[in-house]
């Protein structure tokens with residue numbers, strides 16, 4: 001096994017273990033952000049539940065889960081609190097832990113209707 005494969009396997013196992021340890025109410029938003037099947041405007045639009053895929057927080061882009069997680073200016077402060085960076089790049093995704101993702105989701109209150117605190 002090469003270094004990259006080992007890294008990916010360890011990262012995957014760590015994420016799997018951390019996902020399994022989450023409370024049920026956090027599983028839905030976390031899995032939704034990780035898979036893109038979340039209550040963001042783009043996904044709701046594809047499902048015919050919304051007419052506008054634009055981000056309703058910044059109106060600067062289509063609201064995808066990657067826009068929410070990495071680029072939406074509305075959540076820059078919460079992102080900086082968790083990752084010390086207001087915006088994330090694709091290269092940063094590998095360092096996003098499940099714990100960080102939970103903290104960001106909670107701080108952003110983006111999916112608060114499906115999370116009971």
Ligand SMILES: [Zn+2]
Pocket residue numbers: 055056057058059060061063067071072073074
């Ligand atoms: Zn936005």
